[in-house]
Amino acid sequence: MSDHYEVGRRIALLRKEKCYTQEKISALLNVTPQAVSKWEQGNALPDTLLLPLLAKLLDTSIDYLLTGDSFAGKTGPYDGEYQKEGYYWGMEPSQLALQILEHLQNEAAGRRLLDLGSGEGRDAVFFAKHGFQVDALEVSAPGAEKIRRYSQLSNYTVNVIQADMIGYQLSGAYDVIYSHGSLQFLPLTQRQKHFDQYKQRTRGGGLNAHLIFVEKPFVTPAPDWERNEFFYQSGELSRYYHDWEILQCGEKIIDCNSAGIAHRHAVNCIIARKADV
Incomplete structure (x- = not known):
């Protein structure tokens, strides 16, 4: 199972939890619904510049979107x-x-x-x-x-x-x-x-x-x-x-x-x- 697939699965689950359609996400991010569909199917990743906006829309962190890990309680070494x-x-x-x-x-x-x-x-x-x-x-x-x-x-x-x-x-x-x-x-x-x-x-x-x-x-x-x-x-x-x-x-x-x-x-x-x- 590819990492892209897991990222897409998390995007789809979070989108549905927020009761957003793919069309709604695409309009808010100024991308096509086809692009959102590709993300959720694991055929592509969101562009880096879109990640902060997407994470904010889905009420999560970039880290969770891309790795499945949460920043809750996490600290950096410095x-x-x-x-x-x-x-x-x-x-x-x-x-x-x-x-x-x-x-x-x-x-x-x-x-x-x-x-x-x-x-x-x-x-x-x-x-x-x-x-x-x-x-x-x-x-x-x-x-x-x-x-x-x-x-x-x-x-x-x-x-x-x-x-x-x-x-x-x-x-x-x-x-x-x-x-x-x-x-x-x-x-x-x-x-x-x-x-x-x-x-x-x-x-x-x-x-x-x-x-x-x-x-x-x-x-x-x-x-x-x-x-x-x-x-x-x-x-x-x-x-x-x-x-x-x-x-x-x-x-x-x-x-x-x-x-x-x-x-x-x-x-x-x-x-x-x-x-x-």
Whole structure:
């Protein structure tokens, strides 16, 4: 049974609970009744931009629509930090985000980008500033709110999607799928499935770029490392992209001061390009 089918089943059940017809939903969302029918039959997913509106109409969360899981009682790992006034990760873009622009030769205008685990939005807003159409996926409610606030203050549009990346079904195609220090939350048994989806949902000639944490016996886990975080092994990330052009890939040891305690991470960064078909 496909994930699309399960999403469609939930949409249909919630629509009927609200006593809405497919025609009513289509009119409120400005889509055709045929589009709604395709969603409910599992033949297509709603466009990302429609998800917040659809979830609001059906009185549910995006997370429940796409994964069957509810946000009730759920918290993100950095909720406490994101509720504070300052920005836990800062507001300057990451080095990996800067490198994306270099590989695209600054031709970002109009390209669609997905930022997985967007945190407080430092990279999401940076990408929007340079002309990307940005979808920022973030599980944390205070994190998502901070992205919205940062986006509004900077006057650059970011489409914020509050949902868990685990089980999240991508809709449409992206020119860039990006993550910076978030994919360690993918359970080991689901990694291949998620990377396959990221690759499938990338347009020809598009990029995937990730920074992940690598297990090293001489590097002590960070003081804020969570139980549901899982290290990668050296070389693992490049294996997921063995059939793509790898533009850059390398490991290094970096210094970090998150949680207010100096420590180190072993990280692996990759930028890979899908064949232009």
